[in-house]
Amino acid sequence: MTGKQLVVFDFDWSFVDQDTDRWVFEVLSTKHRRLLQDRKSGGGTGIQCTPDVVDQTMGDLAQAGYTKEDVLDALRILPLHPAMKRAVLGLKERKPDTVFVCISNSNQVYIQTILEKHGLTTLFDTIITNPAHWSTSPIPNRLHVGRRLAASEPPHGCTIGCLANMCKGAELDTYLASHGGRESFERITYVGDGGNDFCPLLRMRTGDWACVRTPGFELEERIKNEGEKAGLKVDVKLWDQAWRIDEYFQQL
Ligand SMILES: [Mg+2]
Ligand SMILES: [Zn+2]
Numbered sequence: 001m002t003g004k005q006l007v008v009f010d011f012d013w014s015f016v017d018q019d020t021d022r023w024v025f026e027v028l029s030t031k032h033r034r035l036l037q038d039r040k041s042g043g044g045t046g047i048q049c050t051p052d053v054v055d056q057t058m059g060d061l062a063q064a065g066y067t068k069e070d071v072l073d074a075l076r077i078l079p080l081h082p083a084m085k086r087a088v089l090g091l092k093e094r095k096p097d098t099v100f101v102c103i104s105n106s107n108q109v110y111i112q113t114i115l116e117k118h119g120l121t122t123l124f125d126t127i128i129t130n131p132a133h134w135s136t137s138p139i140p141n142r143l144h145v146g147r148r149l150a151a152s153e154p155p156h157g158c159t160i161g162c163l164a165n166m167c168k169g170a171e172l173d174t175y176l177a178s179h180g181g182r183e184s185f186e187r188i189t190y191v192g193d194g195g196n197d198f199c200p201l202l203r204m205r206t207g208d209w210a211c212v213r214t215p216g217f218e219l220e221e222r223i224k225n226e227g228e229k230a231g232l233k234v235d236v237k238l239w240d241q242a243w244r245i246d247e248y249f250q251q252l
Contacts, residue, residue: 003186004097005252007088008172008200010192011104011111011129013213017079017242020106020114021054025061027074032061049165050105051130055145062142068134071143075113081242088123091249098252099125099185101175103168105196107132107145128171160199160230169199189252190234191245193217198226204234211248214238 009015025033039053061071091098102124104111109132115121131146147165149156158167176182188204190197193213201210201223214220223236237248 004099004184005095006176006185006188007091007098007100007249007252008188008190009100009102009104009124010168010190010194010197011102011106013193013217014191014197015080015084015102015104016114017081017084020075020078020110021050023078024071024074024110025057027077028066028070029061029064032057032064035060049147049163051107051145051147051165054107055143058143058145059139062139066141068141068143071141072113075110076117078114080114080118083242083246085118085120087242087246087249088120090246091252092123094250095252099179101125102127102129103171103175103200104129105148105163105166105194106130109133109143109145126175128166128175130165158199160202162196162199166196167199168196169203172200172203187252189248191239193219195219195222198222198230201232201234202230206233206235208234209237209248209252210234211237211239211245214240 012019022033022036025036036053036057039048039056042048088100100123102111107130111127111129115123130148133144135142135144149165155164156162156167156170158170160169162168187208189209189211190201190204191211195218197219204210212220212223223232239245239248
């Protein structure tokens with residue numbers, strides 16, 4: 001590949017080897033991890049919007065006395081595989097015309113903290129995720145997590161099954177439209193694992209690459225069950241650990 005290319009990363013279980021939302025609570029408090037779990041399953045009222053339940057549980061965590069530093073320290077020990085770092089830095093060095101973008105249902109504070117810890121703050125051209133900020137009152141050190149698409153905004157209207165707060169396919173379209181259009185990139189490579197990574201893959205074409213995590217991840221299941229019917233054209237490359245991404249990236 002000689003021209004400009006785009007590499008899009010999902011974050012949780014794709015760029016990093018964990019789910020950021022669960023990890024912080026798992027590291028700090030079993031009680032709050034349980035709260036998150038129960039809220040996520042919605043107590044029988046269906047799946048809840050992820051940033052909403054993380055925000056609510058962050059409030060309880062701060063109320064219980066956990067500090068901003070506790071949360072940041074938990075993020076700083078979240079596993080990012082050295083081979084993933086090698087994969088992205090190697091590709092950037094070999095092909096400086098590669099543009100990296102992150103589209104994630106995590107949040108700004110989590111992603112920035114982890115990238116800072118690993119010296120990767122300049123890697124991504126754009127990070128598309130849920131907004132987050134710290135407040136000092138009424139509870140000090142409370143992290144607020146919002147929705148990328150606020151509940152007050154018109155819904156994104158996606159019929160592929162994206163959560164209310166973000167349609168990753170629409171986000172990819174918007175990014176491309178504001179960066180010269182699809183034609184300005186020779187190839188798009190997408191690295192993902194989750195059910196909400198299926199929608200953006202439908203916006204991609206033959207010759208683009210979808211690096212899909214296996215085994216037992218939801219994206220692979222959706223591709224198997226819905227890919228043909230939905231007209232999926234992208235070339236699927238399976239990976240289980242980061243060193244496989246490094247191998248694929250060496251072919252880009
Ligand atoms: Mg993921
Ligand atoms: Zn969608």
